[in-house]
Amino acid sequence: MTEPVITLKDATVTVGNQTEILKQLNLEIYPGDFITVLGTNGAGKSTLFNAISGDLALSSGSVYHQGKDITNLPAVKRTAFLARVFQDPKMGTAPRMTVAENLLLAEKRGSRRTLRNRHLTSQKLDFYHEITEKMGNNLENRLQTAAGSLSGGQRQALSFLMAIQVKPELLLLDEHTAALDPKTSAQLMDATNHQVVDNHLTALMITHNLADALTYGNRLIVLNAGKIVLDVKDQEKKDLSEEDLLEYFVH
Ligand SMILES: Nc1ncnc2c1ncn2[C@@H]1O[C@H](COP(=O)(O)OP(=O)(O)OP(=O)(O)O)[C@@H](O)[C@H]1O
16 A cells, blocks of 8 residues: 555644644645645644644654654754745745756755855756746746845745755645735646646645635645544545535634
């Protein structure tokens, strides 16, 4: 049987005076899963991502990577196999470096980020042109522009490309289109979907957009009060409507 990329077993995160913000959560993420993650504000979606990335320690329970216990593995070591894109376009890119330099920097995910001994050859620039063009928002014509001068949509597209430059075993998309205007958001969502499908990526995507959660991915989970209250895939997911989903949004 295929081994899950990541397994959470009875994962519990407790903060402050014993408030459980993730409650004995069980989740198996299989290779090729594209899981959309829904839930009300405060349901625990970002906490779930932080538990997977190692940014928040579990109070009890375990995290496994390819069957190996990584519960105590620090976040920095987990970047060897996972990448994350955040909501804020300012995160994930170096603002004073050009788009091409940022892409060059991303070529060695998991190791020290430095440009020493790495050079922008014409082959690399051609390759960057090719990959940025696929994002469909003119990023390919801004390779020599400082990342800080890009539009929000272009900067998120760059963050996304940097996250997948070295194919991660798991990609965490943390509302990565939420800070963009509706048209730009839809455009980036479409490009994201193509990239995930074409590159056979395994991904989790937090969204508050019910239509996106239903349209994209093969699997959908809903979190409520630190627990998964719905986990559906394939045909069962396709059969869901927005009205069905709203029933799981209980405060
Ligand atoms: N480090 C922390 N310390 C204390 N409380 C926290 C911490 N991280 C999260 N929380 C609380 O845990 C709950 C879950 O937060 P989380 O950010 O995971 O929710 P979310 O589903 O991502 O919400 P949103 O949709 O608003 O981003 C919230 O009540 C939040 O205030």
